[in-house]
Amino acid sequence: MAEPVAVHVIDDDEVIREMLLALLGAAGHRVHAYESAQAFLERLPALSSGCVITDVQMPDITGIELLRRMQARLAEFPIIVLTGNADVPLAVEALKSGAADFIEKPFESVTVLKAVGSAVERLSRTSEQESRHTDYAQRIAGLTARERDVLRGLVAGSSNKTIARELDISPRTVENYRANVMVKMQASSLSELVRMALLTEGLA
Missing domain, CATH: 3.40.50.2300 (Response regulator)
Incomplete structure (x- = not known):
C-alpha cells in the first residue's frame, strides 16, 4: 500500500x-x-x-x-x-x-x-486541469451579462453592498444574482465559485 x-x-x-x-x-x-x-x-x-x-x-x-x-x-x-x-x-x-x-x-x-x-x-489531478478550465468557461458563458458583472465583483472581493452600488441595483437584487450564479456555476461555496472564475479567463 x-x-x-x-x-x-x-x-x-x-x-x-x-x-x-x-x-x-x-x-x-x-x-x-x-x-x-x-x-x-x-x-x-x-x-x-x-x-x-x-x-x-x-x-x-x-x-x-x-x-x-x-x-x-x-x-x-x-x-x-x-x-x-x-x-x-x-x-x-x-x-x-x-x-x-x-x-x-x-x-x-x-x-x-x-x-x-x-x-x-x-x-x-493536474492532467485534468485543461478540461476543468474548458468546463468552467462554458459555465461562465451561460451566465447573463448582469450575472457576470456580479461574479466579477465577488472575485474582486467586494461586498454585496459595494457591488450593488457599483451596478446601481439593490443589495437584495445582488443576492438574487449571486444565488443564480452559484446554481449555474454548480458551486457549493463562495471559495469554490471564486476558484472556478480564477481558473478561466471567461470573465475578461
Whole structure:
C-alpha cells in the first residue's frame, strides 16, 4: 500500500495544532506540525510533496506571505488557509495567491477532512486541469451579462453592498444574482465559485 500523503499543519496556536494533529492522524494521514511558517520553510528542502494547512494570521510570516513564497511549489504542496473570521477580501487574496481552499474558524471536522481530501487529490489531478478550465468557461458563458458583472465583483472581493452600488441595483437584487450564479456555476461555496472564475479567463 502506498504511503499516505503528508499533511503539514502550521499554526501559532498550540490548541489548534493539537486539534488538527489528532483529527488528521485519526483519519489516517501522516501529520507534521509547525508553530510558524518559518519553521516549515526551514524543513521544506527535505520534504516530499504534501498538503499544507496554515493559519492566515501569524506573526512574522503570514499565511498569505507563505503562499507567495511557495508559488513555485504549489503544485507539490497545495495549501489550505485557515481564517479566523468571514473576511471575504482576505480569502479571495489567498485564493488569488494560489490557495487550494480556505476554511473559517471555528471549523467542523468534516470540513477540514473534506478540504484535505480534495487537496491530496489535486496532487494527482493536474492532467485534468485543461478540461476543468474548458468546463468552467462554458459555465461562465451561460451566465447573463448582469450575472457576470456580479461574479466579477465577488472575485474582486467586494461586498454585496459595494457591488450593488457599483451596478446601481439593490443589495437584495445582488443576492438574487449571486444565488443564480452559484446554481449555474454548480458551486457549493463562495471559495469554490471564486476558484472556478480564477481558473478561466471567461470573465475578461
